[in-house]
Amino acid sequence: MSQSQILDAYFTENREKHLEELSEFLRIPSISSLSEHKQDIQTAAEWLADKLRALNIENVSVDQTAGHPVVYGEWLHAEGKPTILFYGHYDVQPVDPLHLWESEPFNPVIRDNKLFARGASDDKGQVYMHLKMLEALFATEGTLPVNVKFIYEGEEEIGSPNLPAYVEEHKEKLAADLILISDTGLYAPGKPAVCYGLRGLTGVQIDVRGAKGDLHSGLYGGGVQNAIHALADILASFRDEHGTIQVEGFYDNVRPLSEEERQAYRELNFDEAALKQEVGVTELFGEEGYSYLEQTWARPTLEINGVFGGFSGEGIKTVLPAEAGAKITCRLVPDQDPNEIVQLLKAHIEKHKPKGVEVTVSEFDKGAPFLTPFDHPLIQAAGRSYERVYNVPTAFTRGGGSIPIVAAFDEILALPVVLMGFGLNSENFHAPNEHFHLENFDKGLRVLGDYLHEVSNLKF
Template sequence: MNSIDQYFTTKREEHLEELKQFLSIPSISSLSEHKEDMKTAAAFLGDAMKKVGLENITINETGGHPAVTADWLHAEGKPTILVYGHYDVQPVDPLNLWDSEPFKPEIRDNILYARGSSDDKGQVFMHIKVIEALMQLKGELPVNVKFLIEGEEEIGSKNLPAFVEEHKDYLAADLVLISDTGLYAPGKPAVCYALRGLTGVQIDIRGAKGDLHSGLYGGGVQNPIHALADILTSFHNEHGTITVDGFYDNVVPLTDEERSAFRALNFDEEGIKEEIGVKELFGEKGYTYLEHTWARPTLEVNGVFGGFSGEGIKTVLPAEAGAKITCRLVPNQDPEEIVEKLRAHIAAHKPTGVEITVTDFDKGKPFITPMNHPLIQAAGRSYEKIYNTPTAYIRGGGSIPIVAAFDEILGTPVILMGFGLSSENFHAPNEHFHLENYDKGLRVISDYYYEVAAVDKDAL
């Protein structure tokens, strides 16, 4: 890999100037006034892909913002990698909290500041430059490669599942490679092999036809807030276990190997308490904090509304109350089934004197590629060669719905191989990307292509 290292060293400043051009495009997918900027960013990607030697570059219409595809498919008998990422970014408000303009990239102390630098333009750009380096040095790639870079990740990838379904034959691959996650900690690389899914409901409770005077009617009419409180407290027992019938039925237990890998991380529970400002942690009995947040399902009340909350007191018995609830789901839990179990639980615990409406939200399935999968282990080896430290094998507590869609529609292992840091302010003012990880990431990805090439295709 010495020639690769030399190539990236020689080309570093040139590449960073190109990345700055990419970051200068205000590709904010959520704001209609940036619709043309989205097209400009997609076109920039297409041009960049063509320059590095990718073929069949297409700016695809999706019903929303364009998706850019490209490929290089001349490594006969070798695996095919589908590289996924996104070129859209979050809005920049509040602008006054930025130390430099969000779309005028600046490098300070080897850190690149700009909206999209870490999430996800910087990491997408790295994959394109890896193709450039290998093509310039070898004239070919060790594996077959396809790219799918979308423009709607920050608004939920609403058009992408249909696009993937429609183009699943073209997008077929042996793995999907995504760099839109981060390291476990500075200097500590991580392969994320699982993500939780997501589902949720809103509970609306209706009592009387209007607010009532609590002196005239209190004690004789059901209070919707009291009814809501009864339902909410029925969801858990005192040990944090979810009491919805059948909620845990399909949960796949952690393996001994996984629990050992989590313990090996020596997670600092005292540190997380200090970071978030609590005196003690709380979670389902029998599990560690990492297991709670990575590998166990949850049911959380995200918001409660109803009654009078202004200054002073208003002696009212409210007519309505409600709550928003979301559940993080783990592998083998189905969002639709969980919603039905929630509905059944709410109906079974309905207090007298009120009517209840349950409305479900958008859903995303959980995802897992087994930790011992050869492509996961290959990613770990590539990280370790460059970072010179053991790779952490982690799960993610959050949800990326399109990852589960890749898993379901393409039936393809997904490898989450990111280079950001949780402290890099993605989605916030002063987003930045540590160029130490940009530099190492280029070399890790390059090595991973060769690691994948060495994996027996028949074993995938």
């Protein structure tokens, strides 16, 4: 039997036991956003630490932070071999509205080869796969092909407020050759994906003030500036009719897509017709010269997230509004800098400020974009591991969204980040009836095992 056949046999033999144990993990209602679950969070951290210890992982600790604890562990006996830092999170989203769940969120059940429970896919199920993959390697090979470290947090669902400080503080302890994160998804059912980039985020709120109070549009209309008109002028100045952002310098530091990347995206044969149906539009709309995937993965955006001002009730109120505001966020791509972009936005607003109003700009939280180069050996190796198990070419993707903690790892630890996830977008993470397709649990274990061998032999 080959190495992979032996691993395969181990996973098959222990499947029931593994799922039983994962269910134990899923029964702990470790909701990070609700203070009444603080003890459950602690319990989940201890459970995870115990499981690491049971694997002979060393220096396991449950490290307290200003919020929920971080679970650390390491095994560093693969001399001369690379070190993989595993990241994941053991906290989960709230479960409201409870009445929409077909089975209880913290009472895992398997239906149709899908495991239903809060956290099944995001992210306990995937964290647990790391552990079982290592257990299988120890059991069948007596050792690991690489060195490993673990950092599992309990605050991902609330924005990882304390993790950057922890990482900064334990920079040396966390040193590694790459960080492996299983918290993303396949490209589609049966089609695995390596996500090698995520967009960053920055944003501002624009508040416009005209008169000191709302005015009667009959008495004053025509002679005093209207805050909503002024705001509309600013908002309309941000993009042209094709969606191209008009903020001076906005695109200056955008790293162009390589021909290889564009080719890889084209090969995905993205179904725009299906997308239009999904979101309910008759035509898509975006920057000219780029495909939908390029627009949403590799190009920056400027979106108005909200606008408000004046009267919005039923019918008519002939007011000349004194105040209006809008919230704007930009998704950023390498090598845009969130702080620099905010300055460009401010300069643009200042330049386009209409007469007769005061404009205030306040900043939201920022997150840097992240990218491990498409042709990085660790990215390409991950693609090969997926392909060997799923028997189809791996999709190399980027994410249009932002996971600020990924950018923080990238920045603080200066490590290549490899996102190898096994979820599916249809799995209702953050919604009722979260579930995990167990075929991806089964395959994922094999992919991860294969990847550790790949990394063991890789020059990078």
